[in-house]
Amino acid sequence: MNAKKKVIFSAGGTGGHVYPALAIAKNLILENYDVLWIGTTRGLEKKIIEAESINIKYINFQGIRNKGFITILKSPFLLLRACYQVYKIYKFYKPDLTICFGGYVTVPCGLISFLKKIPLFIHEQNSVLGLSNKILSLFSQKTLMGYRKPGSKYLYSGNPMRESINRISKKEKNFKNNLNILVLGGSLGAKVFNERIPFAAKQLIEKYKIKNLEIVHQAGKTHGIAQDNYKKLNINCNVKEYIDNIQKYYEWCDIVICRSGAISLAELMTVGIPSISIPYKYATDNHQYHNAKLLSDAGALVLMDENLFDGYSLAEKYIKS
Known part of the structure; x- marks a missing residue:
């Protein structure tokens, strides 16, 4: 009997990162993949992913955009600490693939995946790459895009939708009164x-x-x-x-x-x-x-x-x- 393929998902901060990742994760679970999510307790992923009963591990990390000078000074040490935490998760879990959907939490996940020579795919929901995905695009096998973008490394996939959204019937607008x-x-x-x-x-x-x-x-x-x-x-x-x-x-x-x-x-x-x-x-x-x-x-x-x-x-x- 073949062992389940193991996939690590990482996405965090806002629903815009978490929901498309969740749509793919749930489909892979239905296809008998073993899915683990890496996030932080600061973002919406804690509430959303726990509610879906998907296995999730938390790391200590935070973004640096619009943060104070002290946080920026500490950022290399914060990243090293987060990478060490992710490394321990990877060592125990032994994933076959990493998929990142944006948010600062994805950076240590993508870096450890690259260092351990584990295939890395990233997905960008917006028409412009976010900072985390800009960094990880240097190491990823493919960058999947929600909007079309020229370049051999970019693959247009569109934005994954939750099944509950796909089931909604289209509406006609009511009268103005x-x-x-x-x-x-x-x-x-x-x-x-x-x-x-x-x-x-x-x-x-x-x-x-x-x-x-x-x-x-x-x-x-x-x-x-x-x-x-x-x-x-x-x-x-x-x-x-x-x-x-x-x-x-x-x-x-x-x-x-x-x-x-x-x-x-x-x-x-x-x-x-x-x-x-x-x-x-x-x-x-x-x-x-x-x-x-x-x-x-x-x-x-x-x-x-x-x-x-x-x-x-x-x-x-x-x-x-």
Whole structure:
């Protein structure tokens, strides 16, 4: 009897890295692969992967972007410590393959995989390589891309979707006097959405006479700001810190207002929901803008600049879309 092939997955930080990796991991488990996940307790992988009952090991590591000077000075030592922790996991587990999907936790995993001559594949969800994947692309056999990119080392694969997303039937938009809006600030929330979108909702009701407006707003850790603003404006809204069963709300909504993370956009394209996308202007290498611009140029979504985004302009953009 042949032994199971062993695969280490690493992805962390945000749902945009974790969910596509999870989609592939679950398929490999169904194909009788032995899967181990390496992550940190800081990221969403702890909550998501533990809920899926997938074997996960944690290492101590953190990113250095937008961190203080002391953290940057300590970064070589933090990386060495993380690599040693990963080395011990690899020595015990003896994987046949490593697949990394982005996030700082993947760097020590990819480096140890390379040093131990274990095949390494990486997947980039965005149109622009993130810092971790830029580093690991120097050592990987192939770089799988969610968007098309020229180069012999890049292989276009698209972005893997959770099965629950693939099962959603495409929606047709309701009449304008009945409107269900889903607001997604990314897996960590968007403070600017929490501050401004309630005022856009007020405009839709008062200026554009939307009679039956319902809103579900995924607001992240600053959800209290959104709740207070909706309450001040006397607008009913279901404010959530995080949405686990996103498919339920995709089926419910008529339009989505969202950031421009690769996985959120890929899900909306899969389901066929009209969307207004507002890229996070501080995203690494402006990758969210490039994600949304490609789809906007194809007529697949409406793109808004965060600097020009307020309650009035958002309401007007919806009416014209």
